[in-house]
Amino acid sequence: MDKQSAIALGVTAGLGVGYLLGKAQPSVPRVKAGQKPTTDLDEVERLIRPNILSLTPYRCARDDYDQGILLDANENSLGPPLQGHSQLQAMELERYPCPYQPELKNVITDFRNQNSTEKISQANAFLGVGSDEAIDLIIRVACTPRVDNIMITPPTYGMYSVCANIHDVGIVSVPLQIEAPAENLKGLKPDLPLPAFHIDPQEILNAATDSTKVIFLCSPGNPTANVLRLEDVETILNSKKYKGFVVVDEAYIDFSDTASLCTLVNKHRRLIVLQTLSKGFGLAGIRLGVAFGDPKLIQVLNxxxxxxxxxxxxxxxxxxxxxxxxxxxxxVNLIKEEKYRVIKELQKLSFVRCIYASDSNFVLFEIPHALSVYRQMAGRGVVIRYRGNQHLLTDCLRATIGSREENDRMLELLVEVYGEQ
Structure with a gap:
């Protein structure tokens, strides 16, 4: 290789960090592997593992050019065997997709900017294979195995713990607390507020250590269903004691009357908000999740x-x-209306012990013999979810809101099976 070619090759390789389709992106300082972050790093960069900050990412063929005669990525230029499927042929599936999907990010951020005074851009958005990919990557970039830990607030979504265990990262648990209105302690009286789950921000802050790099909060909760209070989340974010990331998982936010927190990620730079198209948008089959965060964090995830x-x-x-x-x-409105109807029907059943508030597309309720009822209902063709093995949820079942006919059959079979216990 001659000197000029070697220089050109070196320049091309060096463009790996900080460039997106030829346009400069927020730069991420380079830190040598094993080197501790210096005081020159800002509050986001200090939370990233040094070896991740020093990473030269894989260079995609489409990073530089996506037009012209493309002979750079070893694609099959003759295309796939999809003759007769004109819509699929028109998509040029023989070509790799854009690595960063700027058009889709713009569509998503425009949607989330509606009715919000705070605004975000595509620089604040990371797209993943469901929000599970983002959960995994956040732990991977922030937590050193066998050194750091994450915090969860059970009962909560199980993938936080699964991903932490995969990466050999510790788990600290600070349970949610049930707040029940005095006039409706068990949620069995119609047209009154229902019991709900909330965090205690002071307990969370007391449990956090210097090794706690990520706190995962689920809002609306899964399986707890209700949204968390903004003031509780901001208490953690504004604390001088805890300086790690706060992840708010909003998978079910489109069913809630409460606004998303995603447009606050520029105000609170350590805030990460997760969303998905699997729930409100009804697109679980395409596996698309979004993480909103500070542009420097988003660049690291990319x-x-x-x-x-x-x-x-x-x-x-x-x-x-x-x-x-x-x-x-x-x-979404049809599902919410049907949910309220199902809750009222459950309140009529004498064996239902408790019904919890829901800002989601499901209802969490308690009955005796829940595990047996769940198994027998599944055996007869109606599958709900047993959650009684989680903290605070003894004998609890979680029922997704389906069509009116599906919900009626669920309620009918619930009564039938419980009567056989």
């Missing part, structure tokens, strides 16, 4: 993700869904 994690098919379907938001709102 550096460590798989090169082409979002397929053309996923991107195309998602963009079509965002062009039909009236249908989204109609479906």
């Amino acid at each position: 550096n460590v993700k798989a090169p082409y994690n979002i397929s053309k098919l996923t991107s195309d379907v998602a963009r079509k869904a965002f062009s039909n938001l009236d249908e989204l709102r109609k479906n």
